[in-house]
Amino acid sequence: MISTVLVANRGEIACRVFRTCRELGLATVAVYSDADASALHVREADAAVRLPGSAPAETYLRGDLIVKAALAAGADAVHPGYGFLSENAEFAAAVADAGLVWIGPPPAAIEAMASKTRAKELMGLAPLTDVTEADLPVLVKAAAGGGGRGMRVVRELSALESELTAARAEALSAFGDGEVFVEPYVEGGRHVEVQVLADTHGTVWTLGTRDCSLQRRHQKVIEEAPAPGLPARLVEELYERSAAAAKAVGYVGAGTVEFLVADGRAHFLEMNTRLQVEHPVTEEVYGVDLVALQIAVAEGERLPADAPAPRGHAVEARLYAEDPATGWTPQAGVLHALEFHDRRSADAPRVRVDSGYASGDTVPVHYDAMLAKVVVHAPSRAAAVRKLADVLERAAVHGPVTNRDLLVASLRHPEFQDPGRLGTGFYGRNLDALARPRDGEAYAAVAAALADAAGSAGRFGGGWRNVRSQDQVRVYGAHEVRYRPLRGGGFTVTAPEGVRAVAAAPDRVRLEVDGVVRDFDVARYPEGTVHVGPYRLTVRPRFTDPREQTAPGSLLAPMPGTVVRVADGLAVGDQVVAGQPLLWLEAMKMEHRITAPASGTLTALHAVPGRQVEVGALLAVVQEDPQ
Structure with a gap:
């Protein structure tokens, strides 16, 4: 025991x-x-x-x-x-x-399945060796690990060697194993997986399917169980192939067999010989604790002959610290608040949050940028999706920039809500539209400005203001707010138009817009960020400080990290072209490519392999060629 x-x-x-x-x-x-x-x-x-x-x-x-x-x-x-x-x-x-x-599973089973190259051989498949134009597009993939690390889609043969090098380096850093392989890349389709659980007595459970098709950079974003809309015959085939794979290697414990479903067929991808990040959706649907079952199996207990029956639907969203404005680069820093407000009754959908952080913790630069997994279980898919979007939107997530808006917009997108349209190409088609700022951000900026003004009035006396007849101006991100303090208290908003200030306190503001009254909770932090409900705003001075200006063509570090590589032979004075990779940063277990912003001459290169850099550090300067 x-x-x-x-x-x-x-x-x-x-x-x-x-x-x-x-x-x-x-x-x-x-x-x-x-x-x-x-x-x-x-x-x-x-x-x-x-x-x-x-x-x-x-x-x-x-x-x-x-x-x-x-x-x-x-x-x-x-x-x-x-x-x-x-x-x-x-x-x-x-x-x-x-x-x-x-x-976990026996070492022999891990050896057989954990390496994706050996797993494919076991399933009668073989990776590509001599890649030609006819094979494109192809996928470069790490033999060990997962999570999108060490993975690259290659559409041009000339890019294959550099992508192999990058994938090897990323895989070695994340998993301690730099082996990669190449396989055909199947466009579109759905990423579907089967949860298996086996004991030492020969019993193998298949605990349903999961759909993990919503992925960005091959990293899963939203997962659900069961995979909706699959034909019964295909589900049965997935169960049979998954159980056969587990039995073939004498598998013990929890594992996952992954497939790409396209054109009504299931293409084997890999078997993960471990617990998956998305395992909570299976637990919620089947009413089991997979970790408890892992421990029981490790102690030699026998599983019941039949797996429990499923009930309802579960959806999980991964909340990451990442910034859409800088190419979704991972973010670090103090997580001032991480609170999920669930307004529920006894019979409402169940909400579950799995996190490695609490309010006040610091998100470091060295590891994965996931803050939490938020899971909702409900009688139907539609109910689970609707509730999950609401829980995410109401959450207090204060600190680094996150993908919260992307998650909410994805869950509410008509294409996601229609199971018949699920596919791995979702973000390729919709990411730009999903990442646009929401309409309510301008009103959140008004609330931030008035809350700050109300706090200033309290600090300097209720009647304090500058010149009464002039607008006061505050800028938050792309939004300029103009208002005037009133002699008897309160404020008049002059820009944006159509907004009336009903009440303002340092932490709460009530606004009326087109006859509709809404309350905004406001929290501000020392680094210059203001959180207004689900909106994160950055306080910006009206006039740029000349000391903060950088030379045109300056390449600044988009995140704190380590310079891992500089392009072979790159030196000051070289001619570069727009989009050419110049150097690579590693942050949070992933490599990030820094490219030339324009065609021109490299006039400065401050990046040195092994150097730790902070966000905003000057890495290189490219002087653009005259037009």
Whole structure:
């Protein structure tokens, strides 16, 4: 019997496993990097062991240090979570060799399926070797791990070599394994997967399907169970092939078999020999705790002959710290508030939030930028989708820029709400429209301005103002707000037109727009951001400080990170063309390509491989050729 579990992971999944361990009466041990010293998963564990350093390669990918940590803390079992070493057969073997219980599949099964190249061979498929124009487009893919890391779509043969290099570097950093392979890229279709669970006695459950088609940069954004609208015969085929794959390798524990469904056919993609990020939607539909079942199987328990029956529908959205204005680059910084306000009655849809952060925590630059997974279970798909959009919109998410608006807009988009139109090309068709600022942002800016003015009036005396006859002006992002303080208190809004200030306090403003009255909650923070309901606004001075101006053609770091590569042979004085890759930054386990903003001459190059840079740091300067 297991008594103490060490989770060889961090963040949300570590917290998720600890929650089940507490319910089962098991003690818990966390491991943490220096960047995670005060992280939520460390605070929630009964004991914690430091892994010196911050980069994954020197901390969460060091299996030898994690095994030592488990022994030192008195743990008798290790749960790998997902990512990092979760699909590393050598690590699984090292855990067992140390006399610890491995809460996962046998090393041989991991070896057979965790490498996507070997998994395809086992399923009678083979990756491409000599790629020609006729094979395009192709997909470069990491043999280990997932989450879109080490993955590139190649549409031009000339780009293949550079994309292979980038994918290898990204895979090595994220998973400690730089092996990649090339396979045909099937345009469109749906990403559908089957949850399997097997015990040591030969029982294999298939716990339904999940649809994970809404992906951006091959990273899943919204997932649901069951996959809607699939023909019964195809679902049965998916179950049979998934169970056969598990039995073929003597699989034990929780795993997922992934397919691309196109033209009514299922194309095998890979088998993930671990718990998936999106496992909560399956848990909600089937009424099970997959982590508890993983532990039970690891202790040798026998699963019932039949899996439980499904009920209802569940949808999950991944809330990320990322900025759409800078190409969806990951963001870091203080998460001032992370609160989900669920107005529900006893019979309302169930809302679940899995997170590795709490209000006041700092999001570091070294790891995945996911803040939380928000899940809703309801009797129908339509009810779950509607409720999830509402919960996300009402949430207080204050701090770094997030993809919250994208999630809400995606859930409410007619194409997503029609199961017959689901497909992996959703964001390719709709991302630009979904990322546009919402109409209400201008009114949120008015609320921010009046709240700030109300606070100033309180600080300087109720009648304080500049010249009474002139408009006061405040600028938030792209929105300029003009107003005048009234002699008896209150304000008149002069721009934008059609807005009447009903009441204003430093933290709450009531506005009337076209006869409709709405309240806005306002929170401001030292770095110059103001959060008004679901809107995040940046305070901007009316006039630009000349000291903040940069030379034309300056390439600034869009995020804090590490310079990992500079283009081969690149030197000051070189001629470059618009869009040409110049250097690569690594942040949050992914590589980000920095390209020339225009055709011209490289006049400065400050990027050096290995150099840590902050957001806004000058990396290079390209002087544009005269027209």
